[in-house]
Amino acid sequence: MIFLFVLTLLQIKVPDIAEAPKGVPVAGAMLDRRTNEVASLLRCPVCQGLSVADSPSTMAQDMKHQVREFLARGYTQEQILAYFEKSYGQFVLLKPKFSGVSTLVWLLPIAALIFGAVVVLSKAKQLEEGPSPKAETAEEDPYLARVRELVEKP
Amino acid sequence: MNKAVLISGLVIFAALVGVLFLNLGHDPSAIDSPLIGKPAPNFALKAVGSGQMLDIASLRGKPAIINFWATWCGPCYEEHPVLVQNARVLGNDVQFVGVVFNDTEQKIQAFLNQRGSAYPTLLDEQGKTAVAYGVGGVPETFFLDRSGTIVAKYTGPLSTEELQANLAKAMK
Numbered sequence: 001m002i003f004l005f006v007l008t009l010l011q012i013k014v015p016d017i018a019e020a021p022k023g024v025p026v027a028g029a030m031l032d033r034r035t036n037e038v039a040s041l042l043r044c045p046v047c048q049g050l051s052v053a054d055s056p057s058t059m060a061q062d063m064k065h066q067v068r069e070f071l072a073r074g075y076t077q078e079q080i081l082a083y084f085e086k087s088y089g090q091f092v093l094l095k096p097k098f099s100g101v102s103t104l105v106w107l108l109p110i111a112a113l114i115f116g117a118v119v120v121l122s123k124a125k126q127l128e129e130g131p132s133p134k135a136e137t138a139e140e141d142p143y144l145a146r147v148r149e150l151v152e153k154p
Numbered sequence: 155m156n157k158a159v160l161i162s163g164l165v166i167f168a169a170l171v172g173v174l175f176l177n178l179g180h181d182p183s184a185i186d187s188p189l190i191g192k193p194a195p196n197f198a199l200k201a202v203g204s205g206q207m208l209d210i211a212s213l214r215g216k217p218a219i220i221n222f223w224a225t226w227c228g229p230c231y232e233e234h235p236v237l238v239q240n241a242r243v244l245g246n247d248v249q250f251v252g253v254v255f256n257d258t259e260q261k262i263q264a265f266l267n268q269r270g271s272a273y274p275t276l277l278d279e280q281g282k283t284a285v286a287y288g289v290g291g292v293p294e295t296f297f298l299d300r301s302g303t304i305v306a307k308y309t310g311p312l313s314t315e316e317l318q319a320n321l322a323k324a325m326k
Contacts, residue, residue, distance in 0.1 A: 015195050015196060015197060015282045015283055015285065015286030016196075045288075045289070045290035045291075046290055046291055058256045058281070059256065059281060059284070059285075062255075062256075062280060062281030062282070062284075062285060063281075063285055065280065066280075066282060066285060084285070085188075086188065086189075087188070087189065087195070087285060087286055087287060087288035088188070088288040088290070089186070089187070089188040089288070092288075115162065119159055
């Protein structure tokens with residue numbers, strides 16, 4: 001806090017969220033818990049698929065420290081995620097947003113599930129109904145007729 | 155139904171193969187910066203050696219090159235002479251700045267003493283400036299025009315050709 005006050009006095013600009021905090025400052029155990037929660041939504045930019053909360057890298061630790069600082073100052077999760085997204089783009093968000101092309105990430109698996117369910121149900125219905133009468137008719141199936149002829153041959 | 159399943163499967167397969175081919179040769183770590191075309195994020199950092207504070211406002215008026223690096227980064231050793239040489243030639247017209255993060259002042263000073271220096275090197279102690287610029291590794295270089303807008307970002311060690319090609323965008 002003193003550091004920020006000194007910076008304000010000196011009119012020195014540091015990287016920060018441009019708007020005022022929209023939430024309530026958190027502290028103590030709640031701050032630890034919220035820091036981990038928000039950090040687990042951010043991708044560590046120097047790791048392979050690790051969140052900022054899980055990565056031991058210095059970069060992730062710096063980011064986690066910033067998350068903690070923002071939460072302590074009363075910034076909301078949305079404001080914090082938006083701050084990191086501004087610098088890194090949507091890449092930094094481990095949970096893609098439901099907007100633009102990212103919508104496909106959410107919709108395609110659901111569409112694939114529905115498609116798969118339709119295929120399975122229609123196959124199950126076919127099996128339930130049994131083989132079509134067409135296939136059973138020997139005259140219409142030369143292969144079956146030939147098999148029957150061979151089997152029935154004395 | 156079988157025909158429909160087959161066609162759908164083929165469409166999905168073709169789409170996946172298409173995406174694969176489109177991305178062949180594309181470095182997945184080289185992500186386009188969302189900061190291009192936007193004002194460079196603010197910073198106020200201490201210069202290694204002199205201890206003077208340097209902020210983003212002091213870079214306006216001239217095209218600027220902000221190079222993020224560290225002494226523990228192998229490719230930065232390769233890139234350093236390119237930056238120093240270009241800064242010596244273009245220093246009057248272009249503002250060069252080095253920003254070092256995840257490092258110590260002692261190591262940076264030793265590096266600069268050994269390998270030369272031609273522009274201010276700033277220490278980003280808490281990595282806040284690197285995060286504000288969306289740095290995902292070092293070296294990464296940002297090219298700013300006279301008004302302080304980021305016009306290009308280069309990931310990896312710069313050669314003179316790459317530096318000048320990107321600088322041309324900032325000089326427009």
